[in-house]
Structure formats: C-alpha cells, structure tokens
Amino acid sequence: YSSKSYEFIQISQPKPGVGQVTLNRPKALNALCTPLINELNEALADLNASSDTSVIILTGSQKAFAAGADIKEMAPLTFAEAYTKSFIESWSSLTTQVKKPIIAAVSGHALGGGCELAMMCDLIYCTETANFGQPEIKLGTLPGAGGSQRLTRAIGKAKAMELILTGKSFSGVEAEKWGIAARVFPSYEELMEETLKTAETIAGYSQVAVQACKEVVNKSQDLALRDGVEYERRVFHSVFGSQDQKIGMKAFAEKKKAEWTHS
Ligand code: CAA
Numbered sequence: 001y002s003s004k005s006y007e008f009i010q011i012s013q014p015k016p017g018v019g020q021v022t023l024n025r026p027k028a029l030n031a032l033c034t035p036l037i038n039e040l041n042e043a044l045a046d047l048n049a050s051s052d053t054s055v056i057i058l059t060g061s062q063k064a065f066a067a068g069a070d071i072k073e074m075a076p077l078t079f080a081e082a083y084t085k086s087f088i089e090s091w092s093s094l095t096t097q098v099k100k101p102i103i104a105a106v107s108g109h110a111l112g113g114g115c116e117l118a119m120m121c122d123l124i125y126c127t128e129t130a131n132f133g134q135p136e137i138k139l140g141t142l143p144g145a146g147g148s149q150r151l152t153r154a155i156g157k158a159k160a161m162e163l164i165l166t167g168k169s170f171s172g173v174e175a176e177k178w179g180i181a182a183r184v185f186p187s188y189e190e191l192m193e194e195t196l197k198t199a200e201t202i203a204g205y206s207q208v209a210v211q212a213c214k215e216v217v218n219k220s221q222d223l224a225l226r227d228g229v230e231y232e233r234r235v236f237h238s239v240f241g242s243q244d245q246k247i248g249m250k251a252f253a254e255k256k257k258a259e260w261t262h263s
Helices: 034-049 079-084 089-096 113-120 135-139 149-156 155-168 172-177 188-203 207-219 225-239 243-253
Strands: 009-014 017-023 052-057 065-066 100-106 109-110 123-127 129-134 169-171 183-185
Touching: 009 034, 009 188, 017 034, 017 188, 034 052, 034 089, 052 188, 052 207, 065 100, 065 113, 089 113, 100 113, 100 188, 109 113, 113 129, 113 149, 123 172, 123 188, 135 155, 149 155, 169 172, 172 183, 172 225, 183 188, 207 225, 207 243
Parallel strands: 017 052, 052 100, 065 109, 100 123, 109 129, 123 183
Antiparallel strands: 009 017, 129 169
C-alpha cells in the first residue's frame, strides 16, 4: 500500500503493525477538499485490508490537523449539487468501512470538518494548544460532517450548543477535560510519541478482540443502553469462537505471555 503516491496525504509505517496517514496539504492548513478525502478513503481501505497494519494513526502537521472542509470548493455549491451528489457523505466511510482502530493525533487547528474528522476517529490524543471548534456559523452555515451530533454526545447539549452557536474554539486542554480527547500533551513531540506507544500497545493484542472492542464501544453511541448491553453480550459470546480467547486465557493460567494468532 505504501508504494502508492498521493498528492494530499502521506502513508507510513512508524512501527510494525502501525499504519500512519498524515494529511499533507500545508498551503491550505490541510483543508479537506474532495480529492484529499478520496485519497484518505482509498488509503484507509488499503490499510484496513493490509495484514501489516493493526492500528491506524491519523494526523496532520504540528500547525494543523485540518482547518475544515475546503471553503473555496464549497463556496459556489448549489443545493441541487450538494444534495444530488451527497456532498460530504463519503467522509463517513471512515466510520463504516474501517474495522481497525483509528487514533487521531491532533496538533494545531482542528476546525469545522477537521474537528468532525477527529471525532469520527476512535480515539483522540491532542496537544494542550490544539485549536478545536465548529466555526461554520461564521460562514453562514452549520456543521455538516456529524459535528452537531458527535460533539453533543461527547460533551452534552449545553456546551455543544454554545460552541456551535457562537463558533468559539476550544483548546486541547478543554477537549481533554470535557472528554473529547482521551489524553492531552504539552508538546507536539510528546503527542506523537505517546500516540505511537498507544498504537503499539493495541497492535500487540489479539486483533480479533481489538476489533470487537472497537465495534462494541462505537455501538454505544448508536444504541439505547439495554440494546447496547445485549449487543455487547452477543459479540462477547462470539469471541469464545476465536483461538485467541483460548490462547489468552490459557497463557494467563500458565503465567506465560500470550502468542496471538489473530484468529
Ligand atoms: N478551506 C480552504 N482554505 C483554507 C481553509 C479552509 N477551511 N482554512 C485555511 N485555508 C487557507 C487560507 O485560505 C490560506 O490560503 P491563502 O494563503 O491562499 O490565502 C491558507 O489556508 C492559510 O490560512 P490563513 O492565512 O487563514 O492562516 P492563519 O494562520 O491566519 O489562520 C485559521 C488559521 C484560523 C485556521 C484560518 O485559516 C481559518 O479560520 N480557516 C477556516 C476555518 C473554518 O472556518 N473551518 C470550517 C470550514 S466549514 C466546514 O468544515 C463545513 C463542515 O462542517 C464539513
């Protein structure tokens, strides 16, 4: 997969089992134009299919994770074009097509669609000075890639409503305090180092169990509690059909390290 060359993203493998997608459109602060999203979806599909990758890191530059959808591309769009071509719908492929965990490492601007893209990932790590926000109101529009829904679920209606109506941004420190980001780091270097460590930790487990964990946690965002608990139990039962469950529990009893087969 890494042999493909892209215009707006870079693919790397910083550690065995860890695939990294770096948004790379520096002149526009990684604004998410349609060709960039197409490349991102193609790269994620490849990483999802690759047996060399267990966990995916999605990041930008120190200055910008992504400054939103491409305003210059959107400016002339008509309702009919947006509606009939389902503008922005393809962004959601990330949430439906990728079974491997995606960690967003956010430094700098994560505004509008950039904030939404980060929230589509399974886990967010950020720097203290990361600049999150949904400023669409300032452009005469509204969040269009799930921001009003995911932000509200993540931080509650009161704060989400204020942020979306005012367009005010919030820092990485706040993102962590409010539960959008799992962890926050004082420097860009620490952010990238710790993101990689977490990715390696996850890549070291049975990928059957890892993907099941991702699936059930994400289900909690869509289902009512009783349905979610039942869904989790079904998946839990099904994992007794994996070899790795036998291997993991036997290794525990024998005080040995589990050698996962990912089957
Ligand atoms: N779309 C297109 N181009 C963008 C962009 C965007 N979202 N954000 C930045 N750029 C471009 C700028 O136009 C500029 O290009 P030029 O050099 O050709 O003029 C370049 O990136 C650098 O930007 P600035 O000069 O503005 O950099 P700055 O450091 O002064 O400011 C910023 C940084 C505060 C992030 C500012 O660029 C900004 O406010 N960007 C727009 C943020 C925004 O409104 N995002 C929401 C977009 S709408 C959306 O995302 C809809 C949705 O829900 C899906």
